[in-house]
Amino acid sequence: MSDTPRTVLGDSPSFPPSDAFRARANVADPGVYAEAAADPVGFWEGWARRLDWAEPWHTALEWEPPFAKWFVGGRLNACFNCVDRHVEAGLGDKVALIGEGEPGDVRRFTYAQVRDEVSRIGNALKALGVGKGDRVCVYMPMVPELPMVMLACARIGAAHSVVFGGFSAESLHERINDAGAKVLVTADGGWRRGGVVELKRIADEALALGCPTVERVLVYERVGSALGAPGPQSTAGTPEYDQGVWVEGRDVRWADLVPSQSVDCPCEPMDSEALLFILYTSGSTGKPKGIVHTTGGYLTQTYATTQWVFDLKPDDVYWCTADCGWVTGHSYVVYGPMANGVTQVVYEGSPDTPDKDRFWRTVEKHGVTILYTAPTAIRTFMKWGDEYTERCDLSSLRLLGSVGEPINPEAWLWYHRVIGGERCPVVDTWWQTETGAIMVTPLPGITATKPGSATQPFPGIRTAVFDETGRDVTPIHGAMGFVACAAGGEAPATGPAVTGILAVTQPWPSMLRGIWGDPARYRQVYWSRLPGAYFPGDGTRVDEDGYFWLLGRIDDVMLVSGHNISTMEVESALVDHPAVAEAAVIGRAHEIKGQAIAAFVILRAGFAPGPETEAAIKAHVAHKIGAIARPDDLVVCAELPKTRSGKIMRRLLRDVAEGRALGDTTTLADPGVVATLKDKYESAEG
Ligand code: WT7
Numbered sequence: 001m002s003d004t005p006r007t008v009l010g011d012s013p014s015f016p017p018s019d020a021f022r023a024r025a026n027v028a029d030p031g032v033y034a035e036a037a038a039d040p041v042g043f044w045e046g047w048a049r050r051l052d053w054a055e056p057w058h059t060a061l062e063w064e065p066p067f068a069k070w071f072v073g074g075r076l077n078a079c080f081n082c083v084d085r086h087v088e089a090g091l092g093d094k095v096a097l098i099g100e101g102e103p104g105d106v107r108r109f110t111y112a113q114v115r116d117e118v119s120r121i122g123n124a125l126k127a128l129g130v131g132k133g134d135r136v137c138v139y140m141p142m143v144p145e146l147p148m149v150m151l152a153c154a155r156i157g158a159a160h161s162v163v164f165g166g167f168s169a170e171s172l173h174e175r176i177n178d179a180g181a182k183v184l185v186t187a188d189g190g191w192r193r194g195g196v197v198e199l200k201r202i203a204d205e206a207l208a209l210g211c212p213t214v215e216r217v218l219v220y221e222r223v224g225s226a227l228g229a230p231g232p233q234s235t236a237g238t239p240e241y242d243q244g245v246w247v248e249g250r251d252v253r254w255a256d257l258v259p260s261q262s263v264d265c266p267c268e269p270m271d272s273e274a275l276l277f278i279l280y281t282s283g284s285t286g287k288p289k290g291i292v293h294t295t296g297g298y299l300t301q302t303y304a305t306t307q308w309v310f311d312l313k314p315d316d317v318y319w320c321t322a323d324c325g326w327v328t329g330h331s332y333v334v335y336g337p338m339a340n341g342v343t344q345v346v347y348e349g350s351p352d353t354p355d356k357d358r359f360w361r362t363v364e365k366h367g368v369t370i371l372y373t374a375p376t377a378i379r380t381f382m383k384w385g386d387e388y389t390e391r392c393d394l395s396s397l398r399l400l401g402s403v404g405e406p407i408n409p410e411a412w413l414w415y416h417r418v419i420g421g422e423r424c425p426v427v428d429t430w431w432q433t434e435t436g437a438i439m440v441t442p443l444p445g446i447t448a449t450k451p452g453s454a455t456q457p458f459p460g461i462r463t464a465v466f467d468e469t470g471r472d473v474t475p476i477h478g479a480m481g482f483v484a485c486a487a488g489g490e491a492p493a494t495g496p497a498v499t500g501i502l503a504v505t506q507p508w509p510s511m512l513r514g515i516w517g518d519p520a521r522y523r524q525v526y527w528s529r530l531p532g533a534y535f536p537g538d539g540t541r542v543d544e545d546g547y548f549w550l551l552g553r554i555d556d557v558m559l560v561s562g563h564n565i566s567t568m569e570v571e572s573a574l575v576d577h578p579a580v581a582e583a584a585v586i587g588r589a590h591e592i593k594g595q596a597i598a599a600f601v602i603l604r605a606g607f608a609p610g611p612e613t614e615a616a617i618k619a620h621v622a623h624k625i626g627a628i629a630r631p632d633d634l635v636v637c638a639e640l641p642k643t644r645s646g647k648i649m650r651r652l653l654r655d656v657a658e659g660r661a662l663g664d665t666t667t668l669a670d671p672g673v674v675a676t677l678k679d680k681y682e683s684a685e686g
Pocket of ligand 1: 327328406430432433434536552562564
């Protein structure tokens with residue numbers, strides 16, 4: 001190993017794995033990269049064989065671009081692999097889920113208990129008419145019952161469509177109808193910042209908008225039961241909340257149905273390509289895309305990446321802070337970790353309740369060894385200051401992960417130093433809802449990390465950088481460069497650094513199988529931009545060592561606190577407000593959130609600008625989409641900068657919002673517009 005790590009990005013050093021870490025790592029031989037590159041399909045078959053199959057596959061990959069089928073002919077059950085398999089292997093008493101409620105209540109479930117509860121839920125869903133292939137919409141707080149409902153769907157061969165509990169009634173309504181869900185599983189509410197998110201009330205509102213496919217609604221009592229047995233930190237008393245209306249014949253109380261079910265609920269052997277779930281993500285047009293994931297390939301890649309990227313050991317206590325409403329919660333709370341039989345923390349609430357040390361108290365309390373969180377959270381903790389981390393014992397931690405957006409080197413270094421005590425490797429993992437599992441990432445026992453770079457594609461994955469004309473301009477392929485050097489191998493290959501568009505150039509097991517109900521859009525969005533390659537929508541730089549530095553979206557998708565929000569979606573919510581005639585939305589750089597939403601609106605005649613109008617418009621967007629889409633800035637203007645052909649020039653709006661000198665304005669129909677806007681924006685800020 002080199003004693004003088006190479007310097008990248010100015011002063012930032014690189015971080016080779018420590019000898020101590022490498023000695024115990026699940027994978028420490030850089031040879032895995034070359035081996036997988038020589039036979040990627042064989043590599044993935046090797047992982048698939050470590051799962052439990054009811055029937056083996058006859059063909060590992062059928063690739064008719066852009067449609068892939070993995071492990072064709074094979075049959076398996078995802079829930080069996082995540083739960084029963086461990087019980088049968090004698091790990092029934094191992095704790096699977098440590099549910100830490102926001103009020104401080106803790107509920108532990110062993111794998112045997114999870115198997116029983118998931119079976120009861122599976123039978124309850126069947127009693128409500130759910131069968132193989134049906135879709136179940138899940139709108140719940142982040143309590144252990146949420147992953148268990150997901151697993152129960154998988155167990156009986158139904159597909160789940162989880163909608164994040166922060167989404168509005170309209171968003172929920174749209175997703176229920178697009179998926180054609182037969183049953184909705186929700187809760188009376190969930191705890192957030194000492195208050196209650198009224199899930200049942202919002203669900204009622206969604207259903208009142210018309211959801212013809214929904215026959216029954218199963219309601220878990222979270223807030224009711226938590227109030228009955230308040231945790232040690234719950235001193236705030238009972239906030240008022242609205243439980244919605246009870247519709248007899250439609251609504252069923254969890255307590256009236258689930259506990260009385262039999263624990264005998266067989267795992268349906270499913271085709272490898274059977275639908276496992278639909279998960280909605282924002283696209284560059286207003287309508288969310290229902291991303292389709294299937295069973296065998298998805299489970300194989302989430303299983304493999306969890307084991308190698310997080311270096312999972314049997315005695316680890318793992319904590320991924322994502323909500324199951326996002327793909328991270330699907331792949332790295334439920335399927336990947338549970339297929340590996342992990343013990344994990346599932347936390348319901350906010351990071352500052354009752355105090356800003358809540359994450360660190362939780363790490364200390366449960367002895368968390370692996371923490372996987374998002375850059376936006378890390379930057380927030382940085383801003384809060386080190387006093388909250390210093391008062392807690394973080395010595396149990398041994399590995400840290402990051403996901404959701406590019407992590408700036410300052411945040412990376414703070415995470416490494418303050419949270420990781422300089423002893424924990426940091427894995428910055430790039431992937432998407434569409435990729436299903438981690439794609440570009442360090443392997444902690446092999447890779448010398450560089451703060452801000454997700455480094456190299458996982459073995460068996462091939463990424464590239466393309467130029468604007470669709471040419472592959474990747475300087476060096478494969479991860480045998482800097483990596484091998486860090487592990488004491490040959491001198492690394494180097495090449496010139498290039499910047500361009502990220503591409504994935506061969507199919508991977510957990511790739512999306514399509515957009516629910518819209519194969520044409522699937523082709524158009526992902527497979528028409530780059531010849532023969534998958535287009536994720538991200539820009540990337542590849543440095544002289546072949547390391548990937550992800551640069552964020554190049555389309556009209558914003559990354560706000562790591563969540564995908566389309567500019568079009570916010571624009572249509574804005575023009576839906578009676579006061580708004582026209583709107584343009586951009587993501588501007590934001591210290592904590594990565595990007596903040598800046599909205600430029602033209603009011604209709606008869607509406608006066610002012611704080612009240614602006615607040616009402618912002619509230620309208622939050623109501624239509626959810627609080628995460630509420631614009632941070634709202635600027636009322638007389639005109640928007642448009643080209644002569646009428647296209648809004650977002651680049652100039654970004655210049656305005658980020659306080660830069662104005663770029664080229666010569667293509668504008670009226671160059672005066674943007675200068676006026678700039679004055680206006682700056683005076684609004686000051
Ligand atoms: C977009 C996908 C992956 C689960 C959470 C987000 C950005 C994600 C990274 C990273 C740079 C990242 C990309 C990607 N992104 N992880 N480590 N470095 N950018 O899932 O909502 O589907 O968003 O998040 O822009 O395309 P998603």
